[in-house]
Amino acid sequence: MHKIIDIEERIPALKQRRKKRKNIRFFFLLFILALALLTLLYFQLPISHIKTIHVEGDKIQTKEFYIKHSGITEGDSLWSFDNKRVITSLENEATVKKATVHRSWLNSVDIKLVENRQVALIKDENRYNYVLENGETLLLNEPPTQFNLPILLNMSDGKVRKQLILQLQKLDPELVQLISQIESTPSAANNQSIRLYMNDGFEVRANYSNLASRLQYYPSIISQLNKEKKGVINLEIGGYYNSYKLEYK
DSSP states (O other), X not given: OOXXXXXXHHHHHHHHHXXXXXXHHHHXXXXXXXXXXXXXXXXXXXXXXXXXXXXESOSSSOHHHHHHHHTOOTTSBTXXXXXXXXXXXXXXXXXXXXXXXXXXXXXXXXXXXXXXXXXXXXXETTEEEEEETTSOEEOOSSOOSOOOSOEEESOOOXXXXXXXXXXXXXXXXXXXXXXXXXXXXXXXXXXXXXXXXXXXXXXXXXXXXXXXXXXXXXXXXXXXXXXXXXEEEEXXXXXXXXXXXXXXX
């Protein structure tokens, strides 16, 4: 037989449960209020403002250049910028191949960059500019101190320049270092014609669209030639050699 519990005996237990629930709600609301106050206080304190902007990978352009074009400013709120927008802004720069941006605790921003490599120089009248691996040109404020990259001549056509740069990137870097100058020499018969003036004294004639597949044989070809008799190696169709004396007679 079940024991019948008097309602008066249950009242204290019910009151205790209600009190516990009220306490839980009270402390929860207190926690939310405290969290809101701390958040508000955080945004008012200097700790929430950008103190330092770190930039890694800045070799072609300066740290100051990239900070300016990121749109991020020291002293701004650490949460005032959108990462994707900053990355897009940086990657729109000709020198930037890839960019990442991170907020670093407590009040720093880290910008990491992968720059487009410098693969050539281009001569424009009496000044030189860098040509990057994406085919874009970078204006130089001062003349280059070293000429360890191929110099492009008569290469004002951007489409031609970009195709040539793609071909150069397919070549062994050691082979690229053998090239002193590359001149665009289009004709009615061949609008892709280029001439390469090599550091070892030879001249190579080729097409810019398939330069990589043809020029890879250059070391093998010159190994069979008399180094004292410089001349022209024609790789436009097949491959043959003529001495300068015969070529320019």
